[in-house]
Amino acid sequence: MKVFYRYAAFAVMAVVFYTAFVELVAPDVTPSPPPPEEEFVDIGKMTVEEFIIIGERVFKGKGSCALCHKRVRGRAPWLGEIAVTAAKRMEDPRYRGKATNPHEYILESMLDPSAYVVPGYGKKGTADTVSPMPDASKPPVGLSRFEMEAVAAYLETISGRGATVDLERIKKEFLSNGR
Amino acid sequence: MTTPIPHTGRRTTGGLFLPFLLTAAFLALACLGPDPAHAADPAGPAGAYQAASPHLYRHIKGVNPRVAVWLVAQLHLWFAAFVLAVPAFVLVMEAAGVLRKDERYDRLAFEFIRLSTTAYTLTAAFGAVLAAVLFAFYPGLIKYMSRIFSPTFAPYLLLFVVENACLYAYRFGWKTMRQGRAKLVHMGIGGLLNLTGIAIMVIANAWTTFMMSPGGVYQSGLFSGRLWEAINNPLWNPLNLHRFMANIAFGGSIVAAYAAYRFLGAGSDGERAHYDWMGYTANFIAVAALLPLPFAGYWLTAEIYAYSQQMGITLMGGIFGWLFIIQAVLIGALFLSANYYLWCGMERSDGGKRYTPYIKYIAFVIALCFLVWFTPHTPQMRPSEVRAIGGQYHPVLGPLGLMPAKNIAVNIMILFTFLSFLLHRRSNLEATVRWAAFGKAAQAAIFSAAVLNITFLGVYYGYFTNTVYKVASSVPQVVTTILAIAACTAIDAVLFRGAKRTGPVRWGKMPARSQYALVLLAVSFTWLMGLMGFVRSAIRQHWHVYGVVRDTSAHAFTPSITYATRVVSIGTVVFMALMVFIFYLNGRKRDEGLL
Numbered sequence: 001m002k003v004f005y006r007y008a009a010f011a012v013m014a015v016v017f018y019t020a021f022v023e024l025v026a027p028d029v030t031p032s033p034p035p036p037e038e039e040f041v042d043i044g045k046m047t048v049e050e051f052i053i054i055g056e057r058v059f060k061g062k063g064s065c066a067l068c069h070k071r072v073r074g075r076a077p078w079l080g081e082i083a084v085t086a087a088k089r090m091e092d093p094r095y096r097g098k099a100t101n102p103h104e105y106i107l108e109s110m111l112d113p114s115a116y117v118v119p120g121y122g123k124k125g126t127a128d129t130v131s132p133m134p135d136a137s138k139p140p141v142g143l144s145r146f147e148m149e150a151v152a153a154y155l156e157t158i159s160g161r162g163a164t165v166d167l168e169r170i171k172k173e174f175l176s177n178g179r
Numbered sequence: 180m181t182t183p184i185p186h187t188g189r190r191t192t193g194g195l196f197l198p199f200l201l202t203a204a205f206l207a208l209a210c211l212g213p214d215p216a217h218a219a220d221p222a223g224p225a226g227a228y229q230a231a232s233p234h235l236y237r238h239i240k241g242v243n244p245r246v247a248v249w250l251v252a253q254l255h256l257w258f259a260a261f262v263l264a265v266p267a268f269v270l271v272m273e274a275a276g277v278l279r280k281d282e283r284y285d286r287l288a289f290e291f292i293r294l295s296t297t298a299y300t301l302t303a304a305f306g307a308v309l310a311a312v313l314f315a316f317y318p319g320l321i322k323y324m325s326r327i328f329s330p331t332f333a334p335y336l337l338l339f340v341v342e343n344a345c346l347y348a349y350r351f352g353w354k355t356m357r358q359g360r361a362k363l364v365h366m367g368i369g370g371l372l373n374l375t376g377i378a379i380m381v382i383a384n385a386w387t388t389f390m391m392s393p394g395g396v397y398q399s400g401l402f403s404g405r406l407w408e409a410i411n412n413p414l415w416n417p418l419n420l421h422r423f424m425a426n427i428a429f430g431g432s433i434v435a436a437y438a439a440y441r442f443l444g445a446g447s448d449g450e451r452a453h454y455d456w457m458g459y460t461a462n463f464i465a466v467a468a469l470l471p472l473p474f475a476g477y478w479l480t481a482e483i484y485a486y487s488q489q490m491g492i493t494l495m496g497g498i499f500g501w502l503f504i505i506q507a508v509l510i511g512a513l514f515l516s517a518n519y520y521l522w523c524g525m526e527r528s529d530g531g532k533r534y535t536p537y538i539k540y541i542a543f544v545i546a547l548c549f550l551v552w553f554t555p556h557t558p559q560m561r562p563s564e565v566r567a568i569g570g571q572y573h574p575v576l577g578p579l580g581l582m583p584a585k586n587i588a589v590n591i592m593i594l595f596t597f598l599s600f601l602l603h604r605r606s607n608l609e610a611t612v613r614w615a616a617f618g619k620a621a622q623a624a625i626f627s628a629a630v631l632n633i634t635f636l637g638v639y640y641g642y643f644t645n646t647v648y649k650v651a652s653s654v655p656q657v658v659t660t661i662l663a664i665a666a667c668t669a670i671d672a673v674l675f676r677g678a679k680r681t682g683p684v685r686w687g688k689m690p691a692r693s694q695y696a697l698v699l700l701a702v703s704f705t706w707l708m709g710l711m712g713f714v715r716s717a718i719r720q721h722w723h724v725y726g727v728v729r730d731t732s733a734h735a736f737t738p739s740i741t742y743a744t745r746v747v748s749i750g751t752v753v754f755m756a757l758m759v760f761i762f763y764l765n766g767r768k769r770d771e772g773l774l
Contacts, residue, residue, distance in 0.1 A: 003444045004763075010695055011755050014702040015748050021508065022744040026501045031737040034721030034730075049397065 043174050048153075048165055055154025058147045063136060065151070076133065077118050082106060083159035089116050094128075103164050106152040110136035110143070146174045235319025236732045244316035245734040246746060251312050253709055253750045254757075255305035257429075260422075260708070262302050263376045264430025265295035266346070268464050270369040277362065287457055289353050291434055296350045297761045299343075320723045327395070327402050327409050328386055335382050338375045345372035380426075381419055388414040390724045391715070392486045413486045417479040424472050429704045431465030433758060436701035439694035440762045442687075452687035458697055459524065459686075465700060466517045466600075470593055470664075474657055483718070490725065493718045501740055502714050507585070509707040511549040514592050516696040516703070518545060521599040523693035524606075530681030531606030544595050548588035587637035590660045591630060597664050598626070601671060608678040618674040622667050629663035632656075705754055709747035717743070 060066045068076035086102035089095060097115030099105040108115050113131035122128030136143045143151070149170055153163035236244070269288045276284030313321055325332075349368045356365035395408030402409075438458030445451040484491035493499060522538050525531030601622075612618070633656045719725045721735040729735075738746075 003440075004759075007440055007443060007698065008756075008759060010698055011702050011759075012752060014699055015706060015751050015755075018505075018509070018703075018706055019744055019748045022505055023741055026505065026740045026744075030739045034735045049401065053401065 043171055046167070046171065048163065048167055051150055051165060051167065051170070052154050052157050052163060054147070055150035055152070055157075058143065059151050059154055063141055063143055063147070063151060065136075068133070076121060079155055079158075081159050083156045083161040089118075092116065101164070102156060102159075102161065103152050106155050107148055109133075110148050110151070146170065235317070237316055237318055239315070242316075243734070244312075244732070248309070248312050248316060249713075249746060250750050250753075251305060251309045253712060253747070254754055255302065255309045256712065257705060257708065257750075257754045258298050258302035258305055259380070260426040260429050261433055262295045262299045262346075263380055263423075264426040265291050265298075265434065266349070266369060266372045266376060267427060268431065269295075270366065270373060272460075273366060273369060277366075283456075285357075287460065290457065292346075292350050292353070294434065294437060294761065294765055296346060297764060298758075299346060301757060301761075303339075303343075317723075320728065323724070323728055324386065324389075327389070327406070330406055331382050331385065331410070335379065338379050338382070342372060342375035342379060345369075345375060377423070380422065384418050384422060385410040385412070385415055388412050388418050390722075391490075391719055392483075393724050393727050396724075396727055413482055414479070417475070417482045421472070421475040421479050424468055424475050425708065428465050428468035428472060429708060431461045431463075431468060432697075432701040432704040435461035435465060435697040436758075437461075437762050437765070439697040440759070441766060442689070442694050443691060444766070445687075448687055452685075455527075455686045455689050458694065462517065462520055462697060462700065463600075465704070466596065469513065469517075470596070473589060487725070490718050493720060494714065499714055499718065502710060505740075505744075506707060506711060509703050509710075510589075511592075512703050513700060513707075514545060514596055515549070516699045518542070518596055518599045520693055520696040520700075521603045523690055523696070524603055526690070527686065527688050528607035528682050528684050530608065531603075534602045534606060537602065541595050541599060545592055548592040548595075551584055551588040584637065586656055587634055590633045590656050593660055594626070594629060594633075594663060597667070601667065604671070605675065607681050607684050608675050609681055610674050610678050612674060612676070615674060618670055622670050622674075625663055625666050625670075629659050632659045702751065702755065706747060706751045709750050710744065713743050713747060 058065075065079075068074060069079045070076075071078050071080065083102040083106070086099075086105040090097075090099055090105060095116045097105070097108050097112065099108045099115075113133035113135065114129065117128045117131045119128055121131070123130040123132050134141060136148060137145075149165075153165045156163045238244075269291045272284045272288040272291070276282065276288065345368050349365065349372050352365055352368065356362060389409050389412050392413045393409070394412035395403050395405045395410075397403065435458050438454045438461055442451055442454040442458060445454060480491070480494065483494060495503070518541065522542075525534060525538075610618070636656050636659070717737055720737060721730050722728065723730050
């Protein structure tokens with residue numbers, strides 16, 4: 001028993017000694033805090049890839065789209081292939097919108113969700129004529145045109161179709177109205 | 180030589196509550212800790228879009244997530260290092276037992292593996308807790324990492340299961356598979372155990388090093404789909420080597436601490452003799468693996484520089500520079516205690532007395548080297564100064580050039596430790612070959628020439644040439660050290676072939692204080708590993724994945740050295756407490772037939 005305590009005490013003493021050594025010798029300087037987050041994307045120099053990343057961030061963050069649109073047990077259709085399914089949606093006789101390509105279809109879905117309601121997902125009692133999805137451009141989400149374009153580019157990318165982005169137009173619009 | 184037969188003598192009790200007490204203390208600490216928030220500036224520059232990061236963290240009130248992950252990861256790593264290292268030298272020892280037809284090695288090997296089996300359970304437990312804690316606090320990061328590394332998860336788990344099976348077959352099959360072909364099968368299982376263990380470590384290292392030097396991803400963090408590039412990132416192999424070697428040294432030191440524990444509590448001479456021998460062997464393993472470790476460290480550092488100059492400067496300059504001074508002190512302590520242990524060991528035989536007068540000179544030289552190494556240099560510079568002269572550095576090995584004097588010191592320290600080993604080895608031998616005097620003179624000449632050469636290289640390249648060449652000295656110095664050790668060992672092997680024994684080696688005839696040198700060795704290794712592990716991780720600064728995934732939590736800041744030290748010290752105490760608990764359990768078990 002004595003051995004055990006002597007042994008343990010010696011080990012602890014060694015640790016205490018080292019700790020004390022550091023406390024005495026090393027300067028207790030607190031390293032400078034991390035630089036402010038470089039989350040500002042310079043639009044003038046933005047690349048398509050950066051634009052898509054913004055889209056992903058908005059989709060998962062500010063837009064809160066990922067809350068409903070999940071692959072598993074989502075309350076809304078999965079959007080992993082939306083650029084492909086969009087073509088079928090637009091041919092559907094129930095379609096009431098004006099989109100002519102997947103990019104426009106996605107944008108329209110955000111602004112006017114009821115232009116087409118995926119069967120089985122409509123508001124209860126409306127026979128799939130009214131979408132439960134909120135207008136993404138209105139509060140509380142309040143996405144800007146720029147952000148919606150980015151989300152659309154992101155969704156097109158993950159559908160494997162490649163994004164159709166007119167980067168120059170988007171940049172010009174953003175720089176003229178700031179959003 | 181007689182086989183020492185240990186028996187279960189007086190047992191210590193009451194160690195039970197200690198580990199739990201400390202674990203509770205550690206949990207309490209994890210729950211406290213500072214929680215300063217660095218608020219981000221909300222207003223952005225004109226013409227810029229602010230991409231707010233998605234929700235990446237989960238908060239649990241009162242818990243400091245970073246400290247929790249830090250401590251659990253460190254504990255997992257310590258145990259993992261131990262259970263990875265032990266099978267490596269157990270297998271070597273088992274083979275040595277078979278080749279030399281010496282039962283003692285077999286028994287010792289078995290006792291080693293028994294220790295590691297208990298530790299294995301704790302390794303797995305801490306691994307599971309680590310996964311849980313990471314998922315709980317850093318779901319965003321884990322999701323990101325999984326998206327890239329998920330194909331490695333299944334092999335990892337599979338290897339874990341196989342390793343587990345091997346370990347149990349190896350340990351519990353030891354008695355039944357002792358003879359003839361069965362022994363070969365048994366060693367085959369041991370080999371597989373080692374391979375799976377290494378594979379597991381290598382996979383985990385890929386995740387870790389990816390976070391330091393990501394490969395296979397774009398600057399924005401977007402994964403390219405090329406998994407192999409992510410795995411085979413620049414720091415992967417340097418870390419694999421460094422960790423493997425450090426694990427062996429660390430594992431050896433822990434086993435030596437176990438032997439010391441049993442030695443001190445031994446109830447009979449036989450038991451004492453057995454554990455003395457075990458301690459000696461384990462210490463030998465630890466020091467043998469420690470000697471080449473600095474070279475692996477050089478490689479790792481050089482690769483860090485090559486990957487990112489910025490990261491290298493963070494590592495060697497500024498605040499972290501201090502940690503290398505602390506490391507120097509610790510390594511000095513390691514060398515001193517290893518040497519001290521060897522010197523005590525010369526008392527085991529009568530012939531050892533012949534060498535006692537030399538010890539004070541060796542001690543003097545080692546102490547002197549220690550002081551040289553201890554003299555601060557780099558840390559006196561401010562980070563800005565380091566940055567200012569950064570351009571003049573050798574692009575790859577730059578910072579090492581600052582340490583010519585330290586390079587001399589460490590190489591000489593290694594050589595003199597080797598000298599202690601040589602003297603210890605000869606303590607009960609007397610060379611009988613005709614050319615004995617000549618052989619010894621040759622050794623002395625090689626040794627002196629090596630010391631002179633190391634000093635010359637260090638001084639010449641370090642102080643009389645252009646900065647670019649400063650670093651050039653370290654490689655030939657290391658080569659000199661290695662060559663000298665190899666040559667002297669080779670001569671020694673022939674010189675003492677068929678040597679006359681001046682008397683028996685009386686294992687167990689060791690002063691108790693020598694055993695505390697072994698304990699100090701283990702504690703120092705553990706603590707040092709924790710501290711340098713912190714550095715390795717901390718040089719990522721405010722990045723989860725360096726340059727790619729930013730740490731946007733309130734804990735993105737680098738803590739002060741003193742704060743980090745305290746966390747590491749708590750971890751060390753918890754680890755040692757749990758380890759001593761394992762020692763205690765192993766000591767209590769009735770020795771199974773073999774022993």
